[in-house]
Amino acid sequence: MKRIAVDAMGGDHAPQAIVEGVNQALVDFPDIEVQLYGDEAKIKQYLTATERVTIIHTAEKINSDDEPAKAIRSKKQASMVLAARAVKDGQADAVMSAGNTGALLAAGLFVVGRIKQVDRPGLLSTLPTLDGAGFDMLDLGANAENTPKHLHQYAILGSFYAQNVRGIAKPRIGLLNNGTEETKGDPLRKETYELLANDKSLNFVGNVEARDLMSGVADVVVADGFTGNAVLKTMEGTAISILGQLKSSIENGGVKAKIGYVFLKDSLKVMKSTLDYSSAGGAVLFGLKAPVVKSHGSSDAKAIYHTIKQIRTMLDSEVVNKLVQEFVAKEVQVDD
Known part of the structure; x- marks a missing residue:
């Protein structure tokens, strides 16, 4: 039990x-x-x-x-x-x-x-992607500051969680950065990139950008706690805003909008489900x-x-x- x-x-x-x-x-x-x-x-x-x-x-x-x-x-x-x-x-x-x-x-x-x-447990959560598969991201705010070795450890933690809890055999690990090129980023990101690239136990796919997260670019995304928390709040706010704007457009759009809603209702429900965080569970202090x-x-x-x-x-x-x-x-x- x-x-x-x-x-x-x-x-x-x-x-x-x-x-x-x-x-x-x-x-x-x-x-x-x-x-x-x-x-x-x-x-x-x-x-x-x-x-x-x-x-x-x-x-x-x-x-x-x-x-x-x-x-x-x-x-x-x-x-x-x-x-x-x-x-x-x-x-x-x-x-x-x-x-x-x-x-x-x-x-x-x-x-x-x-x-x-x-050394530094990370706050991990499974976030939505457009294909419904989702991705794990950490740290989402347990630590405001991190070193490259901390981020390396987050990659190990995230990969382990994805394998054992979500059943992904070989999780793709991405490092959140301001560009996909290996040379991009500040010293923290550059040093972390080198550590992840040299760890053959990880399926490291390189740098990933925030705009690609919901496209399923990686199964696990690694970030420092400050950046991770900011991205999480942005994603949550964007999802809420989009759904709110759609609802407002339908309610205030007159007869044509309401008729259109009848035909789009099933598609909109799928969209809402895709953006719904409630079915993903909570954030784990892993x-x-x-x-x-x-x-x-x-x-x-x-x-x-x-x-x-x-x-x-x-x-x-x-x-x-x-x-x-x-x-x-x-x-x-x-x-x-």
């Missing part, structure tokens, strides 16, 4: 969206148990009774505007902290939260703990001793369900245990 600790109080729509997503996951996945951390009375309003869910009551929670490291130290009874502690103490196999991203990163690092050989997964703050029940599904796949594939073995075998060390 796979045991998942869930911060029921994190996110814009907590606890309702969290609990409703958990309800559906418990129905579809008979091999999981869920521990819900948070206000018991509020959780019970939405919870469907089952013998595979437990509520651990706490009135304390970490707010979106709390300073991450300080909150982890001072709010020891917060739902997020207790959920992370359950993983550290062996009472759960993974932790999930839609709450304060920085606080969850801090909880992952300081409570769950990183794999010894991994490189820790157990799965720590961040669902989007605005997650609805569907997004929570898919995040739990993602965690289940990670646990089923034993990707973290395999990653430990991989790094020990490679003796990959990253210096500060």
Whole structure:
């Protein structure tokens, strides 16, 4: 049985969206148990009774505007902290939260703990492509600054995740840059390129540009945390804007627009599905001793369900245990 600790109080729509997503996951996945951390009375309003869910009551929670490291130290009874502690103490196999991203990163690092050989765990998420296959990208903001050796390690982490969780036999690794030529970029990108090109264990396809990401130019895209986060937010904002503009054009376009919508409805649904992040799961802080997964703050029940599904796949594939073995075998060390 796979045991998942869930911060029921994190996110814009907590606890309702969290609990409703958990309800559906418990129905579809008979091999999981869920521990819900948070206000018991509020959780019970939405919870469907089952013998595979437990509520651990706490009135304390970490707010979106709390300073991450300080909150982890001072709010020891917060739902997020207790959920992370359950993983550290062996009472759960993974932790999930839609709450304060920085606080969850801090909880992952300081409570769950990183794999010894991994110097800088990266925030990884599977992002959409036009063909529906998607690509994994890291770092998406766990680290504001990185060295070439950190980015090399992200390539190893991303490749390993793509192989073991997404089932891609030989993932294509791309380095996000301002041009595809080998000589492009600043010193960070140039030094990283050399490291990736010389690592024969990686299927490195060279530099990739941001404009080509959704065309499926690579299965794994490597970036420093600052750049990766900026690209992620740009993609999210663009998708939301396009869908919003289409909706507005149809609603305000008169009779012709509405008639056209009838004929294009199925195609527009496919387009919306392609741009929909909610079915991809959450962002994984990869490189820790157990799965720590961040669902989007605005997650609805569907997004929570898919995040739990993602965690289940990670646990089923034993990707973290395999990653430990991989790094020990490679003796990959990253210096500060």
